[in-house]
Amino acid sequence: MPEPYRSLLVHDRDMTPTLEAHYGCEIHIEVWGRERRGEAYYREVVLRLDHDQRPVEFGANHVHLARFDPEVRRLILDEYLPLGHILKMRGVPHVGRPLAYLRIESDDLINRAFRLRGRHTLYGRRNTLRDLSGRPLSDIIEILPPVDGTNLRNL
Numbered sequence: 001m002p003e004p005y006r007s008l009l010v011h012d013r014d015m016t017p018t019l020e021a022h023y024g025c026e027i028h029i030e031v032w033g034r035e036r037r038g039e040a041y042y043r044e045v046v047l048r049l050d051h052d053q054r055p056v057e058f059g060a061n062h063v064h065l066a067r068f069d070p071e072v073r074r075l076i077l078d079e080y081l082p083l084g085h086i087l088k089m090r091g092v093p094h095v096g097r098p099l100a101y102l103r104i105e106s107d108d109l110i111n112r113a114f115r116l117r118g119r120h121t122l123y124g125r126r127n128t129l130r131d132l133s134g135r136p137l138s139d140i141i142e143i144l145p146p147v148d149g150t151n152l153r154n155l
Contacts, residue, residue, distance in 0.1 A: 001101060001123055002123075004022075004147050005123040008144060009101060009123060009124065009125045009142070010101065010125075011096075011098075012095060012096040012097065012098065014083075014084030014096060014129070015057060015059075015140075016084030016085045016088070017088055019047065019057060023049055023054075025050055026050045026085075027047045027048065027049060027050065027056065027082055027085065028048055028050055028081060028082070029045040029047055029048070029059075029079065029080065029081070030045060030048055031043055031044070032044040032045060032046060032113070034079070039066035040063075041062070041076065041077070042061070042062050042063075043060070043061060043063070043079070044058070044059070044060045045058070045059050045060075045082070047059060047082055055113055055114050055145055056144070057143065057145075058113045058114065058143045058145075059082075059140055059142050059143070060140070061138050061139060061140040061141070062138065062139045062140075063137070063138045064136055064137055065077075067131060067135060067136075067137050068092070068137070072086060072087075072090050075089075083129070087137075093132050094130060094131055094137055095129070095130055095132070096127055096128070096129055096130075097127065097128045097130060098125050098126065098127045099125075099127065100125065101123070102123065102125060102126065102141075102143070103121060103122070103123055104121070104122050104123075104124065104143065105119050105120070105121060105122070106119055106120040106122055114145040114146075116145070116146070122143055122144060122145065122146070123144055124142050124143035124144060126142075127139075127140045127142060
């Protein structure tokens, strides 16, 4: 995996603080799809920089709501802050366990999310966040846009 993707993806930290440090800006989410089945909450999101709305990640995750206290659940379901930001802000103990690293070709959905034209090789990972007992808190697919901004449309 080429840099800077290796530095941004190959670690066991949460992606949100990693991306916030990389871009020097806080991040919020834009929800593209959601479904809730009992305490299972699924969503597709685009993470955007607060200062210019630039997309910096596409994520699809399954959140195990029952494993969070009511305030953390409320913040998750408010659908503004990324999960990693919430966990850090609320001091929720957890560990990341990346299961696979991905190299994919962008499709129409990803191109819309990242405001791309044409096909691009993109990088990502499949990660599971677990509590300290080893129970999954969230299963996540995280895909990054071209970091150099190649072929980005005007905002």
